[in-house]
Amino acid sequence: MKTIGLTGGIGSGKSTVSKLLATLGASIIDADRVGHEIYLPGQPAWKQVSDTFGQEILAEDHTIDRKKLGAIVFSSPDALARLNAIVHPIMFAEIRQRIQAKRAEGFTLPIVVEAAILIEANWLPLADTVWVVETDKDAAIRRVTEQRGMSAADAEARIANQLSNAERRKHAQVVIRNNGSLQALEQHVQQAWDQLGE
Ligand code: ADP
Numbered sequence: 001m002k003t004i005g006l007t008g009g010i011g012s013g014k015s016t017v018s019k020l021l022a023t024l025g026a027s028i029i030d031a032d033r034v035g036h037e038i039y040l041p042g043q044p045a046w047k048q049v050s051d052t053f054g055q056e057i058l059a060e061d062h063t064i065d066r067k068k069l070g071a072i073v074f075s076s077p078d079a080l081a082r083l084n085a086i087v088h089p090i091m092f093a094e095i096r097q098r099i100q101a102k103r104a105e106g107f108t109l110p111i112v113v114e115a116a117i118l119i120e121a122n123w124l125p126l127a128d129t130v131w132v133v134e135t136d137k138d139a140a141i142r143r144v145t146e147q148r149g150m151s152a153a154d155a156e157a158r159i160a161n162q163l164s165n166a167e168r169r170k171h172a173q174v175v176i177r178n179n180g181s182l183q184a185l186e187q188h189v190q191q192a193w194d195q196l197g198e
Contacts (some may be wrong), residue, residue, distance in 0.1 A: 003111045017178075057127065091123075
């Protein structure tokens, strides 16, 4: 009945690990997706965010325009902190509710909360065990530039803004090093899964 908090930097391999865990039977909650859903009109974050940042962050169809919002918060640490103070607790509550609903359905295998910001957003209480995926900076940059078309400068900037691997590791029960092949990653995930216990 474990809930695994799965985190790691951009390009570390979190989504890849999530997919492997799904094939082993885990149920996955993708925090990024939850973040998109709570922004929809009528959903909890929509009113608070539009009240705080003004109607100019809305698109014509009244959805929150993430590009416009991004332009505001990425140029102002204060605005970003205000946005996070609204959105992170709402996401926490939503993810917790989804975990509870899944358990109420009778699902007994592990649930994975995949969240790049699990630690930064104070979501550790959602998880019984924390798994950190880490990879060397060069490999992370190479993967996201080659496979997602991000520029190397953008990838560097994102990494510089994140927690370091050393900081994440302090909170982890399981550290998955992902510098080798996909096959090696798969073996590591299988091993950690087998050791998960009740
Ligand atoms: P994250 O979710 O942490 O940002 P992803 O799981 O999306 O990272 O991985 C980034 C990219 O690198 C993906 O395209 C993925 O297929 C690839 N990748 C991940 N691990 C490996 C690996 N061990 N070898 C080769 N490619 C990998």
